[in-house]
Each structure stands twice: as structure tokens, then as C-alpha cells.
Amino acid sequence: MEREEAEKRVLDAAEELFYGQGIRAVGMDAIRSASAVPLKRLYQLFPSKDCLVEAYLRRRDARWLGDLAQYVETSSESPAQRILAVFDWLFRWFGEPDFRGCGFINSFGELGATSPAVADIAKAHKQSFRQYVADLVAAAEAPSWLADHLVLLAEGAMTTAAIHGSPEPARQAKDAARTLLQTARAATDIPA
Structure with missing residues (x-):
């Protein structure tokens, strides 16, 4: 082999x-x-198992972010629609039969206090996700504060979906994201 x-x-x-x-x-x-x-x-x-865990998380990070970006880029034309497409992708992910929440939140909860490497990988993943959302916000010419609010909505949806076993938190988060976008548009005249 x-x-x-x-x-x-x-x-x-x-x-x-x-x-x-x-x-x-x-x-x-x-x-x-x-x-x-x-x-x-x-x-x-x-x-060691630690080496395997780190490799698993790094590969999951690349795959997760890549799948998200591919979906967002191919499903929406306008920058504002791309922001909302993040939540459509989350809805699809939450509906998968093997969905157990965010693997990085789970691994941080299990090992973050005892494994600095796992904690660092989880934090780096979350920072990469935040940067991805910030880039979408910048492309939509929205105020930078919007990125942090959107990330909190997405992260909360991930946790809630895992606990309740339902994809619906993604739709609820999308509705809240739409409201935030409307507020940002009204404040800065963002194109729809």
C-alpha cells in the first residue's frame, strides 16, 4: 500500500x-x-495519537473552508447574497445525517485545556472562518462590524443545531443576518 x-x-x-x-x-x-x-x-x-488528531483537524479545516467557499461562490452573484449563502450552506451541513456540530468546537471542548496544539488549531480555524466572512463583508462594501456579528450568528447556529439535532438554526441565523444587512445598508447605502 x-x-x-x-x-x-x-x-x-x-x-x-x-x-x-x-x-x-x-x-x-x-x-x-x-x-x-x-x-x-x-x-x-x-x-502518536496527538499527531493523528492534529492531522485530522488540519485536513478537516481545509476541507470545511473549501467546501463553504465553493458553495458560496457558485450559488450567489451579488456580494450581499454571498453573505446569506453562508447560512444556506450551514443549513445543508446541519441536515447531513452524521452532523454532530462543529468538529473544532467539539475538539476544543474535549482537549483544548490539555492540548495547546488542538487549542491552537481550533482557534486558527475560527479565525480563518472569521476572515472569510470579513472578506465577504468587505466585498459587499458593508461596515467591518458586520463580520463579527455574522460569525457569532453562524457559531451560535452550529452549536444550537448540534444540540437540537435540527438544521433550522441556520434559517433563523440567516433571517437575523438579513436584518443585520438591511441595517448596514440603511446606514451605509450598500447595494443589494
Whole structure:
């Protein structure tokens, strides 16, 4: 088995198990079984569970932000509509059968106090998301304060959707985002 294939299989298994069951609940033997990669090979690729957790989170970060950006860019034409499309994407994500909330909030809750690396990756992910939203706000020529408000709406929707098992918080957050956009438009004459 080639290194890239083995690494992909291990990371796929780690993502499914860590996200689905929690990082602490899943041992390396479960990753070995789910990936069908021998334990010796697994440890050659990831010398410790900490290394595997960090790789899982980094890959999840890139995939999550990439999927969001692709959806937003292809689903909306105007800059203001792109902002609202973030919440449409969240609605789709929240409706997936394996949705368990934000993997970064979950990992920070589990390990943030004991793993500076996990805490740093979670914080970097949240900062990247905030920057993405800030870029959308800037493209819409909206006031910069709007980005922080929109991010709080999205983050709150993520947590609420996970707790209640419903995608509806994304729609509610979108309604609130629309109101914020209208307020910003009225204050600064933003194009619709």
C-alpha cells in the first residue's frame, strides 16, 4: 500500500470516528481496524495519537473552508447574497445525517485545556472562518462590524443545531443576518 493511500485511509477513519464518537473515546486500535492499515504502518505515518488528531483537524479545516467557499461562490452573484449563502450552506451541513456540530468546537471542548496544539488549531480555524466572512463583508462594501456579528450568528447556529439535532438554526441565523444587512445598508447605502 502506497504512503498516500494509507495516509488517506487513516485520516478518513480518524475523521469518521473522532467526529462521530469523540477524540478521547477512540483509540489507535479502532483507527487501525476502521482503516485496515496495519498498526505498525499507522504509527509510521502518525507516531502518536496527538499527531493523528492534529492531522485530522488540519485536513478537516481545509476541507470545511473549501467546501463553504465553493458553495458560496457558485450559488450567489451579488456580494450581499454571498453573505446569506453562508447560512444556506450551514443549513445543508446541519441536515447531513452524521452532523454532530462543529468538529473544532467539539475538539476544543474535549482537549483544548490539555492540548495547546488542538487549542491552537481550533482557534486558527475560527479565525480563518472569521476572515472569510470579513472578506465577504468587505466585498459587499458593508461596515467591518458586520463580520463579527455574522460569525457569532453562524457559531451560535452550529452549536444550537448540534444540540437540537435540527438544521433550522441556520434559517433563523440567516433571517437575523438579513436584518443585520438591511441595517448596514440603511446606514451605509450598500447595494443589494
